[in-house]
Amino acid sequence: MVPEPTPSSSRRGRRAAGGSEARDAILAAACAEFDDHGYTGTTLRAVARRAGVDVALLSYYFRSKDNLFRLAVGYPIEPSVLVEEALRVPVEELGREIVRLVLTAWGDPGVVTAMRGIVQLKVANQDNWASLAEFYQTILLQPIVEAIGGEDAEYRAAMASSELIGLAVVRYLLEVPAVRDASIEALVEPLGAQIQRWLTGPLPR
Amino acid sequence: MVPEPTPSSSRRGRRAAGGSEARDAILAAACAEFDDHGYTGTTLRAVARRAGVDVALLSYYFRSKDNLFRLAVGYPIEPSVLVEEALRVPVEELGREIVRLVLTAWGDPGVVTAMRGIVQLKVANQDNWASLAEFYQTILLQPIVEAIGGEDAEYRAAMASSELIGLAVVRYLLEVPAVRDASIEALVEPLGAQIQRWLTGPLPR
Structure with missing residues (x-):
């Protein structure tokens, strides 16, 4: 892609x-x-x-x-390119756009196999947690943090990303049928709305 | 606990x-x-x-x-007991209750170490995905599915659980500071509300 x-x-x-x-x-x-x-x-x-x-x-x-x-490991998507692409829309539309782009990218047949490979290889060694975290923070999180700005930006971006991480685990790794078989469009609206709330919604104090 | x-x-x-x-x-x-x-x-x-x-x-x-x-592996919580405890509240209050119970349980110092151990051991071997998925579906998901009922129950329960899975990854494994350092009470309201939407909120058709 x-x-x-x-x-x-x-x-x-x-x-x-x-x-x-x-x-x-x-x-x-x-x-x-x-x-x-x-x-x-x-x-x-x-x-x-x-x-x-x-x-x-x-x-x-x-x-x-x-x-x-x-x-x-054959992972066909460059994450930084995907993040850059998502950030072309205004931050108010980012939630749904991210879900659409990421799910489309993950729909590539090679991605899930490669994703499992990455998780296994990175996670099998305790030392790899730190490098995985560093990769996640610099490549995936930082551009979103800069795009939304404000003092809660890191919290907002991380909680928004946690929605996609959780979805990836349930849809592709644990393969719960009702989530594995849901179409991209069926997920864009509800999941996009959840992500959008973290990015720009009110936060309780 | x-x-x-x-x-x-x-x-x-x-x-x-x-x-x-x-x-x-x-x-x-x-x-x-x-x-x-x-x-x-x-x-x-x-x-x-x-x-x-x-x-x-x-x-x-x-x-x-x-x-x-x-x-x-030294994991101190029995997940089925935790699920049973959460289900004592009405399903309309389940979102916040689950966040409070799970975060309190995960606050035990041994849990994160054990959680990493479980992920590493289970995930390092491709064959273990299936047993992990089976464990997740029967022990964690099924009681929630039964409690909420209806034709979307599996989808709702799985998406609700994905919120906690994503949080666990970001808070304990990737350790994003803003999420790692958030108090339980600061997370109960926003995360509980997200989970509650999956469990009992309207779903777009």
């Missing part, structure tokens, strides 16, 4: 076959390293060594460890 | 030391087996063999694999 913004995809036409092979070797090495050492325990240097390439090539192809991780 | 309903705690006074030793041996063996084989891959028979006791003793002390798991 979201185009993959790596040099290899945008320049595929004029790169030699060697470039694509190196990229595949890096991805395979990254999978193995993440599997052996978890997210926190994996270094770009170790991945480069395993793939038999220079570490500079990893930055060139994948920009960051987080992006490499996302592509290694 | 909730008394531990095993024979060893209620009969500790008149049991021989051997009984308590056997119970401790079973718990230690269970920890090791769950660690080695995950939740699904662990059998009561294998735990009994490892502990050097008869398998009948496991049922006597721990009733079920789920309860053994809960005690082996």
Whole structure:
């Protein structure tokens, strides 16, 4: 759904076959390293060594460890792009827009499998909690916090995001039939309204 | 908070030391087996063999694999007891009551550590998703579904529960400061209202 913004995809036409092979070797090495050492325990240097390439090539192809991780586990959406897209609507319409965009993105057949993979890999190692939290706070939460502003912004954005986290768990991981089988449009209105209340509704004091 | 309903705690006074030793041996063996084989891959028979006791003793002390798991990882609350307690109030007051009870229970210092342990152990193995989903549906969801009734009951109960799941992730696992540091009373009103809407509010058609 979201185009993959790596040099290899945008320049595929004029790169030699060697470039694509190196990229595949890096991805395979990254999978193995993440599997052996978890997210926190994996270094770009170790991945480069395993793939038999220079570490500079990893930055060139994948920009960051987080992006490499996302592509290694086959997660097809770049979360920051999704957040950016959602923030094109006024903050008063953000609740429903986020539900529509996120559920559409999650509708990609590869996403749920990849999501389980990420949860398993990140969560299996205690050290990974911190990196998961950091990723969540900087990539997902911070842009929303800035968009809504005010002193309660972090609380509002985090509670709004908790609605989507809870939905993801119930719909895709626990697979409760009534929620798993609900259409996107059936969820946009009620869930969008709940999220909108956290973002811009009154908060009790 | 909730008394531990095993024979060893209620009969500790008149049991021989051997009984308590056997119970401790079973718990230690269970920890090791769950660690080695995950939740699904662990059998009561294998735990009994490892502990050097008869398998009948496991049922006597721990009733079920789920309860053994809960005690082996040190999770101090029995979820079914919590659900039963919440359902003492009328369904119109359930939202706020659930938030108050669950947050109070989760306030126990051992809970978050145990919760992380459960998530890590259950989630690290793909096979465990199904058993986690089954546990969630039968122990947590079903009593709420029955209490609210009607054709949308499963959807309503699952979406209500998703609010608490999302909160647990954001407050205890991702630890967003504004949500981690919020008092129970500050969360009861807004979160209770969101949950109440799923349980008994109008649903768009």
